[in-house]
Amino acid sequence: MDDVRLISIAVPFVAALALVPALVRFAIGRNLLDVPNARSSHEIPTPRLGGLAVILGAWAVSPALGGGLIFLVAATAAGAVGLLDDLVDLPFWAKALGQAVVAFCLLFLSPPALFEAAGPFWPLALLFCVLWVTAVVNAYNFMDGIDGIAGGTAVLNALFLVPCSPASPGSRRGLRRWRRRPRGFSPGT
Numbered sequence: 001m002d003d004v005r006l007i008s009i010a011v012p013f014v015a016a017l018a019l020v021p022a023l024v025r026f027a028i029g030r031n032l033l034d035v036p037n038a039r040s041s042h043e044i045p046t047p048r049l050g051g052l053a054v055i056l057g058a059w060a061v062s063p064a065l066g067g068g069l070i071f072l073v074a075a076t077a078a079g080a081v082g083l084l085d086d087l088v089d090l091p092f093w094a095k096a097l098g099q100a101v102v103a104f105c106l107l108f109l110s111p112p113a114l115f116e117a118a119g120p121f122w123p124l125a126l127l128f129c130v131l132w133v134t135a136v137v138n139a140y141n142f143m144d145g146i147d148g149i150a151g152g153t154a155v156l157n158a159l160f161l162v163p164c165s166p167a168s169p170g171s172r173r174g175l176r177r178w179r180r181r182p183r184g185f186s187p188g189t
Contacts, residue, residue, distance in 0.1 A: 012057035019053040032086060048086040055079040074106035078137055095141075096134060103133035 027033065027047035034046045055076055062072055081098035084090060090098075107129050118125035143149045 008061050011061040012054075015060040016053040016057035019056055020050065023047070023049045023053055049083070051079050051082050070106065070109060074102055077102045077105070082141065096138065099137045100130055100134045103130045103137070107133065 024047045027049045032048045034042070034048050036042055036044065058072055058075065062069070078099055081090075081095060081102065084098075085095050104126075107126060115122040115125055140150065140153065143153065
């Protein structure tokens with residue numbers, strides 16, 4: 001493994017690992033808790049804001065990444081929508097709209113190969129891709145409350161997406177260290 005790849009995994013891991021205890025104290029002190037309901041997989045109120053540790057962990061290594069800045073900015077914008085939801089409990093339509101705007105911006109500004117391949121149907125391809133990205137973000141959001149499934153899914157996704165942003169697996173592993181049973185922290189954002 002080359003030095004840049006090692007740094008791009010180790011730095012976000014250490015940053016997220018170090019940030020989680022501070023974010024737990026902050027969330028508990030401000031009553032930012034995920035209170036269990038009928039659909040919850042946890043039984044006691046759990047601090048939110050774990051996604052913030054993941055995002056800050058990824059930004060901690062961003063100077064070493066070189067490429068992938070557009071993905072990091074888009075992930076941060078999607079995380080901001082999640083953070084806002086943690087703070088004010090957004091209705092589903094507002095959260096989905098925010099995620100769709102982020103997806104549209106990411107896809108519209110990304111390299112045009114996909115849309116060139118679609119030819120005259122590029123608007124349809126763009127619409128489909130925006131809906132797909134929004135659906136994947138929501139699927140991940142729904143599973144973030146289940147011990148281990150979000151972190152495991154992130155690691156599997158990273159195996160395929162690491163060329164886009166190698167910082168993600170390290171920061172998710174740093175968060176996962178604090179997600180042992182009983183569940184101690186929710187990614188929230």
